[in-house]
Amino acid sequence: MSKQFIEQIQVKELVARGIVKRFPGVLASDHVDFDVHSGEIHTLLGENGAGKSTLMKILYGMYRPDAGEIAINGDRVRFHSPLDAIRHGIGMVHQHFMLVPTFTVAENVALGLPSSRRVLLDLDVVSKRIEELAKTYGLQVDPAAKVWQLSVGEQQRVEILKVLYRGASLLILDEPTAVLTPQEVDEFSETLRRMIDEGHAIVFISHKLHEVLALSDRITVLRSGRVVDTVPAVDATKAGLARLMVGREVILQVDHPEVAQGDVRLAVHGLSANGNSGLPALRGVDLEVRAGEILGLAGVSGNGQKELAEVIAGMRRPTGGRVLFDGTDVTGALPGKLLDHGLSYIPEERMVDGTVRDFSVAENLILKDHHRKPYAHWVFMDSAKIASESDRLIEAFDIRTPSRQTPLKSLSGGNIQKLILARELSRDPSVLVAAQPTRGLDVSATEYVHRRLIEQRSAGTATLLISEDLDEILNLSDRIAVIYEGRIMGIVDREDVDVERIGLMMAGVSEQAAGNASA
Amino acid sequence: MSWSIIIGILSSGIRLATPYLYAAVGETIGQLSGVVNLGVDGVMLMGAYVAFFVALRTGSLSLGLIAAAGMGGVFGLIMAFISVTLKAEQGISGIGLYLFGLGLSTFLFGITIRNVQTIDGFPDLAIPGLSRIPVIGEIFFQHNILVYVAFALIPIAWFLLNKTPFGLKVRAVGQNPEAADSLGVNVARVRYLTVTLGGMLSGVAGASLSIALLNTFQQNLTNGMGFIAVALVYFGGWRPVLVFAGALLFSTVNALQIWLQVAGINVPSDVALMLPYIVTILVLAAMAKRRVNAPAALNKRFERGES
Numbered sequence: 001m002s003k004q005f006i007e008q009i010q011v012k013e014l015v016a017r018g019i020v021k022r023f024p025g026v027l028a029s030d031h032v033d034f035d036v037h038s039g040e041i042h043t044l045l046g047e048n049g050a051g052k053s054t055l056m057k058i059l060y061g062m063y064r065p066d067a068g069e070i071a072i073n074g075d076r077v078r079f080h081s082p083l084d085a086i087r088h089g090i091g092m093v094h095q096h097f098m099l100v101p102t103f104t105v106a107e108n109v110a111l112g113l114p115s116s117r118r119v120l121l122d123l124d125v126v127s128k129r130i131e132e133l134a135k136t137y138g139l140q141v142d143p144a145a146k147v148w149q150l151s152v153g154e155q156q157r158v159e160i161l162k163v164l165y166r167g168a169s170l171l172i173l174d175e176p177t178a179v180l181t182p183q184e185v186d187e188f189s190e191t192l193r194r195m196i197d198e199g200h201a202i203v204f205i206s207h208k209l210h211e212v213l214a215l216s217d218r219i220t221v222l223r224s225g226r227v228v229d230t231v232p233a234v235d236a237t238k239a240g241l242a243r244l245m246v247g248r249e250v251i252l253q254v255d256h257p258e259v260a261q262g263d264v265r266l267a268v269h270g271l272s273a274n275g276n277s278g279l280p281a282l283r284g285v286d287l288e289v290r291a292g293e294i295l296g297l298a299g300v301s302g303n304g305q306k307e308l309a310e311v312i313a314g315m316r317r318p319t320g321g322r323v324l325f326d327g328t329d330v331t332g333a334l335p336g337k338l339l340d341h342g343l344s345y346i347p348e349e350r351m352v353d354g355t356v357r358d359f360s361v362a363e364n365l366i367l368k369d370h371h372r373k374p375y376a377h378w379v380f381m382d383s384a385k386i387a388s389e390s391d392r393l394i395e396a397f398d399i400r401t402p403s404r405q406t407p408l409k410s411l412s413g414g415n416i417q418k419l420i421l422a423r424e425l426s427r428d429p430s431v432l433v434a435a436q437p438t439r440g441l442d443v444s445a446t447e448y449v450h451r452r453l454i455e456q457r458s459a460g461t462a463t464l465l466i467s468e469d470l471d472e473i474l475n476l477s478d479r480i481a482v483i484y485e486g487r488i489m490g491i492v493d494r495e496d497v498d499v500e501r502i503g504l505m506m507a508g509v510s511e512q513a514a515g516n517a518s519a
Numbered sequence: 520m521s522w523s524i525i526i527g528i529l530s531s532g533i534r535l536a537t538p539y540l541y542a543a544v545g546e547t548i549g550q551l552s553g554v555v556n557l558g559v560d561g562v563m564l565m566g567a568y569v570a571f572f573v574a575l576r577t578g579s580l581s582l583g584l585i586a587a588a589g590m591g592g593v594f595g596l597i598m599a600f601i602s603v604t605l606k607a608e609q610g611i612s613g614i615g616l617y618l619f620g621l622g623l624s625t626f627l628f629g630i631t632i633r634n635v636q637t638i639d640g641f642p643d644l645a646i647p648g649l650s651r652i653p654v655i656g657e658i659f660f661q662h663n664i665l666v667y668v669a670f671a672l673i674p675i676a677w678f679l680l681n682k683t684p685f686g687l688k689v690r691a692v693g694q695n696p697e698a699a700d701s702l703g704v705n706v707a708r709v710r711y712l713t714v715t716l717g718g719m720l721s722g723v724a725g726a727s728l729s730i731a732l733l734n735t736f737q738q739n740l741t742n743g744m745g746f747i748a749v750a751l752v753y754f755g756g757w758r759p760v761l762v763f764a765g766a767l768l769f770s771t772v773n774a775l776q777i778w779l780q781v782a783g784i785n786v787p788s789d790v791a792l793m794l795p796y797i798v799t800i801l802v803l804a805a806m807a808k809r810r811v812n813a814p815a816a817l818n819k820r821f822e823r824g825e826s
Contacts, residue, residue: 110687
């Protein structure tokens, strides 16, 4: 071991006082006070734009505060870059993993560190130390494995190992559970407990209320850059936290009214397709969705969900199998043809596949029907009609925009998603494919999207809901299918849901085996 | 075809591979860090000119070689400044660098040397013992010093890239600069180093033409060799050993076509000249699907998150 890591200070207490950070037009951090000490998990909770990320980036030296000060163990510190923060014993696990997929675990950990053999890499030494750390904290992973071969949960362990290897005693974890299966979340909580027992301090950032309640010692709620309150987790409730976050009562669980189900509107049989890498991503998927039904597709990201949505939407050519709309074979049909069949699609990448950044709100609203009535007559566009229809949709879907001419890129994520909903749902779809419809949205926008999806279900649309957020799937779906490595592991009815069993299927255990294991 | 002809073709294949090896190894290192430098040919021309000019005026081949490496380094720095600091589109800046090198070397040749002259370049050095081995010795061990150094460069580059912390940084910066940055690796500095080193090697590649292989300089001496060197990097999948294999294949086909013409075999000379390029295109097309090693951040500028 190089000695600079042994001499690193142990963070007993970090105190931030009066932190202010301004961005053009926004006060992202407004005199924020925050402290965390060793042996504690202190959660930062808040909506998008509440100032969680800003505060976290200030603590990690990525931003410099305009005012306020940070002290570690009573000594004032100033960070000019993440390197300064690392030297002071602070480590961060980013929401989007900062790993080099083509490198081994050991190479990822060793990157940027001086080698004990100077100009020669010392990966064997690094591997040995990784194994020691893995044993101490329950972070089992093979140091010689290539990162791209690891599951998402294992990759996260590598991220934590990277931070621990650098001797961090204060860890900032940005939405660490967002990508994990329920079982992985349990293992992760266990790791956090061990780190606390070893005297580490943890700053946890999340918006999943039940995890926040289960894991934290204290919870600080941020809203519009300000600290609303700091409460001990034992005194907090989900509804209370949601109220603090949003500033009003929030319906956390939407109603799920009885709806009579109709005929099968969307069916896929034996569907296979390749991913972008040219390797099979779907291996014989069978699904049916009826009118008035939401079929939820659960799974860890990268198991074929994206490809399935793209094949159904006509954006990816299948290598086998069939797609049927109302019994009509539409396999391999182009998107335009599918629109005529009544398909609406909420794509996963709303800025890439869902909208045109530099187009106005109105132009984005008419993208799919710009060439037909009421927006167009012969080869001319009807600007009066476009204006009146866009204004109606902006109103009806509560899209917060200065005007219909505003370029889309200046809208918030939640409003962009509302715009996509407005465009897709106003077409009165027969089949709706909604891929990650609330990813990155805050509690209020999520609540809105959920309500709209349920309304659409009542109106008789057949919805395929693809989401990595298991709670969302459980709340909205009539039936839940679990996908793993391009295969459907099983389909369960809403009434028979057992989260443990779904978690096992998400990890690749067959429905039958999962049923036995959890029984 | 007799034995001596085959030996002659293989031996000159090795000799002809030298400039490609220097340029392609330099380009490989740069590309692994995420920077494509399409200006290699222009840098080679500058290296070739400077090496020849210095050697001609001072009579010292070593000084010429050092000057070529220095000039290549300066051109590498220019490329790094444009593509890393100014974050310009790499493909376009590379083409600009090529045209700049082509124009400047032609201009300097016109005002300093003026007419085509020749010098005595690096002499052949038969390696004692090894050069006596029949066939093998004749093919491999009777070349000038720059040929041997070019061959030594392959294991050196492999070692640098795979066995040192610096190599780890280079590859990380080319695969995921954000990750490298988050661990305190200075992305810009790594890229400056690799692109400058690549420029120096391109300069030496030029020198290996003008003061070791052809022993002359004239306008556009390289005739597009730098672009072939860039193609060889893709050909070799960013691995020094395969880049080496590609360079050998290309230059051996080249040696063969030269022999075809010299021997007066009834092949139209234009067709013969095309042979090495056709072989390159065919092999590249066959390998197009196998780009597993491609640096993920190749040709992408790195913008650090706001700070």
